[in-house]
Amino acid sequence: MERTSQGEPVVKLTDVSFQYEEKVVLDHVAFSLERGDFVGIVGPNGSGKSTLMKLILGLLSPTKGTVELFGQPLPKFREWSRIGYVAQQVAHGAGGFPATVREVVASGLVGKVGLFRRLTSRHHEKVRDAVERVGLTAKLDQRIGSLSGGQLQRVFIARALVADPELLILDEPTVGVDQESIEQFYSLLRSLKEENGMTMMIVSHDVGVMTQWVNKVACVQKKIHFHGTAHEFAHNHEQILQQMYGDSVKLLSHHH
Numbered sequence: 001m002e003r004t005s006q007g008e009p010v011v012k013l014t015d016v017s018f019q020y021e022e023k024v025v026l027d028h029v030a031f032s033l034e035r036g037d038f039v040g041i042v043g044p045n046g047s048g049k050s051t052l053m054k055l056i057l058g059l060l061s062p063t064k065g066t067v068e069l070f071g072q073p074l075p076k077f078r079e080w081s082r083i084g085y086v087a088q089q090v091a092h093g094a095g096g097f098p099a100t101v102r103e104v105v106a107s108g109l110v111g112k113v114g115l116f117r118r119l120t121s122r123h124h125e126k127v128r129d130a131v132e133r134v135g136l137t138a139k140l141d142q143r144i145g146s147l148s149g150g151q152l153q154r155v156f157i158a159r160a161l162v163a164d165p166e167l168l169i170l171d172e173p174t175v176g177v178d179q180e181s182i183e184q185f186y187s188l189l190r191s192l193k194e195e196n197g198m199t200m201m202i203v204s205h206d207v208g209v210m211t212q213w214v215n216k217v218a219c220v221q222k223k224i225h226f227h228g229t230a231h232e233f234a235h236n237h238e239q240i241l242q243q244m245y246g247d248s249v250k251l252l253s254h255h256h
């Protein structure tokens with residue numbers, strides 16, 4: 001399999017527009033993720049953040065423009081195991097679900113192993129490794145219904161990690177997770193980036209916390225209003241957020 005060369009973006013959107021029937025959601029957007037980036041996506045409700053993610057995951061096709069993944073145009077891209085996705089969780093939605101941590105994490109190998117094939121000892125090892133990376137070895141055979149919101153979130157990250165993705169996309173990963181676990185969660189992501197050179201993209205409404213951990217920020221509201229380093233964002237955040245959110249900005253920037 002051809003690996004990305006250093007200079008080639010992992011994700012590249014060129015002049016992308018998207019509309020649901022009459023409603024234009026993204027308007028001539030240019031966006032790219034470089035290898036090793038940890039990018040936070042910021043924007044008000046309904047500003048197009050999920051749409052941007054769905055375009056990158058190939059769940060939607062742009063009305064105009066092109067999406068490239070690892071240098072390949074989206075319609076030709078087949079190597080989906082290079083991308084891990086952690087979907088938005090409904091808080092404690094796994095309540096009565098009977099699967100164990102081990103089983104849920106192993107389900108992340110389905111794309112690689114096939115639905116009805118047996119897992120080899122190598123696969124079992126990968127499952128244990130992924131669970132260890134998120135610090136849940138002690139819970140390996142526990143049912144996920146018995147876990148806290150923070151632990152459950154780490155199970156879903158382990159499920160995404162087990163297939164060794166190069167790009168990890170996370171949608172609102174800290175909803176329903178307590179403050180202390182949120183810190184642990186971001187430091188886990190940071191270590192994945194630093195130790196494995198993983199590229200990450202995260203959408204979170206908790207702008208104040210998220211922007212302290214990422215190294216780049218993109219602000220979306222139909223267009224990309226800002227796309228730069230977290231440092232630049234921190235210096236101009238009041239102006240940038242004011243432009244996007246108007247007066248409700250005070251509610252958002254209280255962490256700074």
Ligand SMILES: Nc1ncnc2c1ncn2[C@@H]1O[C@H](COP(=O)(O)OP(=O)(O)OP(=O)(O)O)[C@@H](O)[C@H]1O
Nearest residue numbers: 020021023025043044045046047048049050051052
């Ligand atoms: N399937 C759909 N059909 C029609 N309109 C849709 C559909 N999905 C989303 N939209 C509209 O597109 C716009 C952008 O939605 P999107 O989900 O991308 O925003 P978002 O920034 O992720 O919002 P939130 O922060 O609330 O999750 C919204 O106005 C939404 O109502």
